[in-house]
Amino acid sequence: xxxxxxxxxxxxxxxxxxxxxxxxxxxxxxxxxxxxxxxxxxxxxxxxxxxxxxxxxxxxxxxxxxxxxxxxxxxxxxxxxxxxxxxxxxxxxxxxxxxxxxxxxxxxxxxxxxxxxxxxxxxxxxxxxxxxxxxxxxxxxxxxxxxxx
Amino acid sequence: xxxxxxxxxxxxxxxxxxxxxxxxxxxxxxxxxxxxxxxxxxxxxxxxxxxxxxxxxxxxxxxxxxxxxxxxxxxxxxxxxxxxxxxxxxxxxxxxxxxxxxxxxxxxxxxxxxxxxxxxxxxxxxxxxxxxxxxxxxxxxxxxxxxxxxxxxxxxxxxxxxxxxxxxxxxxxxxxxxxxxxxxxxxxxxxxxxxxxxxxxxxxxxxxxxxxxxxxxxxxxxxxxxxxxxxxxxxxxxxxxxxxxxxxxxxxxxxxxxxxxxxxxxxxxxxxxxxxxxxxxxxxxxxxxxxxxxxxxxxxxxxxxxxxxxxxxxxxxxxxxxxxxxxxxxxxxxxxxxxxxxxxxxxxxxxxxxxxxxxxxxxxxxxxxxxxxxxxxxxxxxxxxxxxxxxxxxxxxxxxxxxxxxxxxxxxxxxxxxxxxxxxxxxxxxxxxxxxxxxxxxxxxxxxx
Numbered sequence: 332x333x334x335x336x337x338x339x340x341x342x343x344x345x346x347x348x349x350x351x352x353x354x355x356x357x358x359x360x361x362x363x364x365x366x367x368x369x370x371x372x373x374x375x376x377x378x379x380x381x382x383x384x385x386x387x388x389x390x391x392x393x394x395x396x397x398x399x400x401x402x403x404x405x406x407x408x409x410x411x412x413x414x415x416x417x418x419x420x421x422x423x424x425x426x427x428x429x430x431x432x433x434x435x436x437x438x439x440x441x442x443x444x445x446x447x448x449x450x451x452x453x454x455x456x457x458x459x460x461x462x463x464x465x466x467x468x469x470x471x472x473x474x475x476x477x478x479x480x
Numbered sequence: 481x482x483x484x485x486x487x488x489x490x491x492x493x494x495x496x497x498x499x500x501x502x503x504x505x506x507x508x509x510x511x512x513x514x515x516x517x518x519x520x521x522x523x524x525x526x527x528x529x530x531x532x533x534x535x536x537x538x539x540x541x542x543x544x545x546x547x548x549x550x551x552x553x554x555x556x557x558x559x560x561x562x563x564x565x566x567x568x569x570x571x572x573x574x575x576x577x578x579x580x581x582x583x584x585x586x587x588x589x590x591x592x593x594x595x596x597x598x599x600x601x602x603x604x605x606x607x608x609x610x611x612x613x614x615x616x617x618x619x620x621x622x623x624x625x626x627x628x629x630x631x632x633x634x635x636x637x638x639x640x641x642x643x644x645x646x647x648x649x650x651x652x653x654x655x656x657x658x659x660x661x662x663x664x665x666x667x668x669x670x671x672x673x674x675x676x677x678x679x680x681x682x683x684x685x686x687x688x689x690x691x692x693x694x695x696x697x698x699x700x701x702x703x704x705x706x707x708x709x710x711x712x713x714x715x716x717x718x719x720x721x722x723x724x725x726x727x728x729x730x731x732x733x734x735x736x737x738x739x740x741x742x743x744x745x746x747x748x749x750x751x752x753x754x755x756x757x758x759x760x761x762x763x764x765x766x767x768x769x770x771x772x773x774x775x776x777x778x779x780x781x782x783x784x785x786x787x788x789x790x791x792x793x794x795x796x797x798x799x800x801x802x803x804x805x806x807x808x809x810x811x812x813x814x815x816x817x818x819x820x821x822x823x824x825x826x827x828x829x830x831x832x833x834x835x836x837x838x839x840x841x842x843x844x845x846x847x848x849x850x851x852x853x854x855x856x857x858x859x860x861x862x863x864x865x866x867x868x869x870x871x872x873x874x875x876x877x878x879x880x881x882x883x884x885x886x887x888x889x890x891x892x893x894x895x896x897x898x899x900x901x902x903x904x905x906x907x908x909x910x911x912x913x914x915x916x917x918x919x920x921x922x923x924x925x926x927x928x929x
Contacts, residue, residue: 392618395895399615400569402711403576404623406703 334443335436337475338456338465341367345379345423352419354379364452367463368427375455375463377427387426388414433457434467440476443467489542491799494535503537503799507843510792515835522781525788525839532795546794547787550658550744555605555786556778557747558648561729562608563777564754565722569712571600571612576709579620584704586626586694590634591683593617597635598642598679602649602672603730606639606885607779613639614892623703629898630690632889633905637682637877637912639885644873645675647733647743651782652841652872656865657743659845660858664733664743670866674923678874678916685912718758725754789842797846806850815854818929821867822921824848828871829917833878833910841872863928870920878913880905 342361345354345368358366358379365380386394388411393399418426433455434443446454447469454467491499510528514521532538538546565571578596582588593613601609613635621628643649647657647667657667713719729750733743755774759767796802813819824844831840848864855861876883880890880902890900 390619390622391896392615392622395618395892396611396615399619400572400712400714401619402569402714403572403707403709404619405706405708406623410703 332440332476333436334434334438334440334454334456334467337440337443337467337472338436339468339471341463341466344369344463346371347376347424348422350419351379351421351423351426352416354423355384355415355419358384363466363468365428365431366453367455367466368423369463373463374461375433375457376424377429378431378453378455379423379427380431380453383426383428384415387418388412431455433461435459436464440472444472444476447472489539489545489798491538492536497535499537499799500801500804502535503532503796504801506531506535506537507792507796507801511835511839514839520781521836522784522788525785525792527788529788529791529795532792537795537799538791542798543791543794546797547790548655548658550742551654551790552783552786553742553744553748554648554654554658555651555747556783557744557749557751558605559608559778560751560774561722561726561747561754562604563774564718564758565726566608566612567715568718568722569714570719570722572616572712573709574600575613575616576620576707576712579704580707580709584624584696584701586621586624586696587687587691589620589624589704590631590686590691590694593631594634594638594679594683594686597638598645598675601639601642602645602675603726604649606643606650606883607888609639609642610635610885610889610892614889618892618896620704624696624700626694626696627898628893628896629900630686630694632893632898633900633908634682634686634690636883636886636889637686637909638679640873640876640883641675641679641682641916644678644870645672648747650873651786651838653869654743655838655841655845656869659849660861660865662862662865663737665737667869670862671869674870674920677923678919681915681919682912685915689908721757722754725750725757728753785838789839793839793842793846796843802843802847803850806847809847810851810854817855817860817863818925820851820855821863821924821929824864825867825871825920825924826917828868829875829878829913832872832875833882833913837872837876837883841868844868844872863924866928867920867924870924871917874913874916874920877916878906878910880909882909882913 342363343357343366345357345366347368347370358381365378368376368379370376389401390404393401432446432451435458436456443454452469455463456465456467457463493499493502506528510524513519513524529543533540533543574596575593578592579589582592597609597613600612614632617631617635618628621631645668647653647664653667656662729746732741732746732750736743736746755771759770762770813823828840848861848868852858852861876886880886880900893900
C-alpha cells in the first residue's frame with residue numbers, strides 16, 4: 332500500500348499570484364489546514380497554511396527566533412487582524428512554505444503517516460517532475476487505512 | 481596559565497625539516513582557511529592541530545599540554561549558566577523594563593537598550609547577549625513601527641564595547657586573563673573606566689546619527705507601555721536560583737585571588753550548582769532530559785575551535801616562531817614601551833576588524849610573553865595586555881565580519897527584512913571603531929605611558 336491509495340484531489344489549488352486575502356477565504360472554506368500552491372505550469376511551489384497565517388498575526392521576531400516568548404505582549408485581536416489585513420493584497424508566493432515535505436504516489440504509507448504524525452496535516456503529492464497530482468490528508472489516511480470509507 | 485612547561489618535548493619534524501618553517505606554514509594555512517569561512521572554523525582548527533602532531537612539531541602529550549583548560553572551563557561553565565538562566569525570562573524582563581523606563585520613546589529605547597546590552601555583555605558572551613536582546617528589540621520596534629536597523633547596529637557596538645570591560649565579557653579577555661593570571665578585578669579596574677567613556681561617546685553618536693530622528697505615534701508607544709514585563713518571567717523559582725548562583729559566581733570572580741581559585745573552576749562550579757538546583761526533586765529521567773538539553777546548548781563549535789587553536793599556537797610557540805617574532809618586533813619598536821603599546825593597540829584593532837580576533841589574540845599572547853625580558857619582566861607587560869584587549873575587542877566593531885556578535889545580529893536583521901549590508905555598516909562602524917581606539921590611545925597614554 333502506498334500514497335496512491337489514500338491520495339485525494341485537492342479541494343482547491345492556489346496559484347502563486349492568488350492574493351493572501353482570497354487564499355485565506357479559500358483555505359477556511361476547504362476546512363483543511365493547508366492548500367497547495369502551484370505555478371502556471373502546475374508545478375508545486377509549496378503550501379499555504381494556517382500555520383503561515385498564524386505567523387503573520389504575530390510580531391515578526393517570532394518567526395526569526397524560535398524560542399522568543401511573547402507572554403509580555405498584550406496585543407488585541409484588532410492588532411492581530413490588522414497584521415493579517417496588511418498582507419491581504421500580497422500574492423501567496425510571498426507567504427508560502429517552500430520547504431514543505433512532499434510525497435509521490437509511490438511513497439510508502441508508513442513514510443506519509445510518519446510525516447503527518449510529526450505535525451503535517453496535509454501533504455502535497457507530486458510526480459517526479461514536481462507536478463502536483465493531489466494531496467494526502469490525515470483524515471483521508473485514517474479513513475482509508477481503517478477501512479471506514 | 482595558558483601553557484605548561486615546554487621542556488619535555490623537542491620538535492622532531494618529518495624528513496628533518498625546519499620546525500619553525502613547518503609550524504609557520506601550518507599556522508598560516510589554518511588562518512587562511514579560517515578567514516575564507518569556506519569551512520567551519522572548529523574543523524579547520526582541529527585539522528591544523530592534527531597536522532602539527534602528524535608532522536612532528538608536537539606530539540599528542542605536548543598538544544594536550546598546550547590546551548588552556550582554564551579558558552575551556554570558563555567558557556563552558558558560563559555557557560551552561562546562561563543556558564539555564566535564560567529559561568526564566570530575566571533578560572527579556574530587563575529589556576522590556578528598560579524600554580518602559582524610557583516611556584517607550586524610540587530615542588530613549590535606543591539609548592536604554594544599548595546600556596542594557598553593554599551591561600549584559602560585560603558578564604555574558606557577546607553572541608549570547610545579542611541572541612537575548614535582538615529578538616526583544618525586533619518585537620519592540622515592530623510595535624513602535626520604527627526600523628530596527630539603528631537599534632540592531634547600536635546593539636552590536638554595545639555588545640562589543642561592554643564585553644571589553646571584564647575578564648568574562650569577551651573571549652580575547654578570557655584568553656588574556658587565563659594566560660597571564662590577571663584577575664577579574666584587574667580587568668575591571670583597568671578597562672572598565674575607558675569602556676564607560678567609549679560607551680557614553682557611542683551613545684551620543686548614535687543619538688545624533690539616528691536617535692533624535694526616531695519618532696513613534698502615541699498609540700504605538702502605548703502598546704509598548706502596555707507590555708507586562710512581569711509576564712516575561714516564566715519561572716520565578718528558577719529566577720531566584722539563577723540570580724543567586726550568578727551572584728555567587730561574580731563574587732567568586734572578584735574574590736578569586738584570595739581564594740586561590742581560577743575563573744574556570746568558579747564558572748564550572750557555578751554551572752554544576754545551578755544544574756543541581758534546577759534538577760533537584762526531578763526524576764532520574766527528567767534530570768537526564770534536562771541535563772542533555774542544557775549541555776546541548778553549549779556552543780561546542782567554539783569550544784573545539786579553542787581546543788584546536790590552542791594546539792596550533794602551541795606548536796608555533798614550541799617551534800620558536802613566536803620568540804623569533806617577538807625579538808624582531810622589539811627591534812622594530814626599539815624596545816620602546818610607548819611605541820609597542822600603540823603598535824599593539826592599533827594593529828590589534830585593524831586586524832580584528834578584518835579577521836577573527838580569537839586566533840589573533842591566541843597567537844599574540846605567547847608573542848607578548850616573549851617580550852618580558854625587554855620590558856623588565858611580566859609586570860612591565862601589563863600595558864601591552866590592556867592594549868591587546870582594547871584593540872582586539874573594540875576592533876571587532878570595525879566591520880560586519882569583525883566579531884561573531886555582528887554576524888549574529890546581521891542574521892536576525894536579514895530575516896526581519898532589514899538587512900545590514902557590509903559596506904553601509906562599515907561606513908558608520910569603521911570610523912566609530914577608530915574613535916574608540918583614539919579614546920583608548922589617550923587613556924593608555926594618560927594612565928600607563
